[in-house]
Amino acid sequence: MTMPTPLCPWRMQVHHIHQETPDVWTLSLICHDYYPYRAGQYALVSIGHQKETLRAYTLSSTPGVSEYITLTVRRIENGSGSNWLTQQVKRGDYLWLSDAQGAFTCDTLASNKLLLLAAGCGITPVMSMRRWLAAHRPDVDVQVIYSVRSPQDVIFADEWQNYPVTLVAESQASAGFMAGRLTQAMLSAVPDLTERTLFCCGPAPYMEWVENTAREMGVLQVFKEPFFTPASPAAGEGVMLTKLSAAKTFFAAHGDSLLQALESNQVAVNAACREGVCGCCKTQVLAGEYSVSSTLTLTEQEIAEGYVLACSCQPLSDLVVA
Numbered sequence: 129m130t131m132p133t134p135l136c137p138w139r140m141q142v143h144h145i146h147q148e149t150p151d152v153w154t155l156s157l158i159c160h161d162y163y164p165y166r167a168g169q170y171a172l173v174s175i176g177h178q179k180e181t182l183r184a185y186t187l188s189s190t191p192g193v194s195e196y197i198t199l200t201v202r203r204i205e206n207g208s209g210s211n212w213l214t215q216q217v218k219r220g221d222y223l224w225l226s227d228a229q230g231a232f233t234c235d236t237l238a239s240n241k242l243l244l245l246a247a248g249c250g251i252t253p254v255m256s257m258r259r260w261l262a263a264h265r266p267d268v269d270v271q272v273i274y275s276v277r278s279p280q281d282v283i284f285a286d287e288w289q290n291y292p293v294t295l296v297a298e299s300q301a302s303a304g305f306m307a308g309r310l311t312q313a314m315l316s317a318v319p320d321l322t323e324r325t326l327f328c329c330g331p332a333p334y335m336e337w338v339e340n341t342a343r344e345m346g347v348l349q350v351f352k353e354p355f356f357t358p359a360s361p362a363a364g365e366g367v368m369l370t371k372l373s374a375a376k377t378f379f380a381a382h383g384d385s386l387l388q389a390l391e392s393n394q395v396a397v398n399a400a401c402r403e404g405v406c407g408c409c410k411t412q413v414l415a416g417e418y419s420v421s422s423t424l425t426l427t428e429q430e431i432a433e434g435y436v437l438a439c440s441c442q443p444l445s446d447l448v449v450a
C-alpha cells in the first residue's frame with residue numbers, strides 16, 4: 129500500500145489502467161477533492177511501501193477537459209517507481225500525489241503560433257497542452273512533431289487522429305511516418321518557424337539538439353522540460369553524487385538538476401517553487417563542478433561556502449553534497 133508523505137498529501141484512486149504501447153501505461157485516477165493543476169505540469173508520486181520514495185511523473189491529463197487525472201508512465205528496466213506503477217498497482221488502489229509542479233505550461237502565453245516537439249514519453253505534457261489549446265485557444269496555430277523509436281511506440285495513438293501531427297519513427301517507419309530522427313530539414317518545413325514559440329520535451333540530448341538548432345534557425349522562444357527518469361549506473365552515463373549526511377552514493381542523468389537527481393534517488397528535499405525563488409531547497413555542495421541559474425535567496429557568504437538552490441543547480445561533474 130502506498131504511503132502519504134508530507135510532500136504527497138493528495139489521495140487518488142486508480143479508476144482504470146490503459147496500456148498505450150508495449151512499455152507505456154496510462155493510469156486514470158479519481159481525486160475526490162478539487163486538485164488544481166495546469167496543462168503540462170507534473171506531480172511527485174509516493175511509490176510503493178517504501179516510505180519517502182518519490183518519483184515525478186507528468187500529469188498527462190488536461191484540467192477541465194479530461195475526465196480523470198492521468199499519469200502516463202514508461203516502464204524502465206530496474207526502475208522501481210515505474211515498475212511498481214505499471215506492473216503492481218491495480219484498479220481500486222490508492223496513490224498519493226504532491227501538488228502539481230513545474231512551469232512547462234502554455235496557458236498564460238500570448239503567442240498564437242506554437243511548435244510542440246516531443247520524443248518518446250516527452251509527449252505526455254505536450255498532449256496535455258495540445259488538448260488545453262484545442263479547448264481554450266482554438267485560434268492558436270499549433271504544429272506538433274513527435275519522434276518515436278518505431279510506429280508501435282506512439283503514445284495516445286488514437287487521440288492523435290484528432291490533431292495535426294508529424295510523426296517521425298527511428299525504425300520501421302510505415303505509412304504516415306517520416307523515417308529517422310528529427311532533422312533540420314523537418315524543422316525548416318514548419319511554416320512560419322521563426323514566429324513560433326517552441327515547447328520541447330524528451331531526453332536531454334534531444335532537447336539540447338532542438339534548442340541549439342532552433343535558435344540557430346531564428347526561433348526566439350524555446351521552453352524545455354526534461355524527462356524525470358530515475359538514473360542508474362546501468363544507464364551508462366551520468367554523474368555520480370555522494371550525499372554525506374545520508375551516507376549514500378548514486379547516479380543521475382546528464383541534464384538533471386541537482387533537485388531532480390536527489391529526488392529520483394529517494395533523497396527527500398524540501399522544494400516548493402522548484403524555480404529558484406523560494407529558497408526551500410538550499411543544499412551545500414562540498415566538491416565538484418556545477419552551474420546555477422538562480423541564487424536568489426542565498427547570501428554571498430553562503431554562495432562562497434558552496435550553498436546552491438538544488439532546483440537551480442546543474443551538476444557538471446561528480447558532486448559531493450552535505
Ligand code: FES
Pocket residue numbers: 398399400401402403404405406407408409410437438439440
Ligand atoms: S524549490 Fe524553491 S528555490 Fe528551489
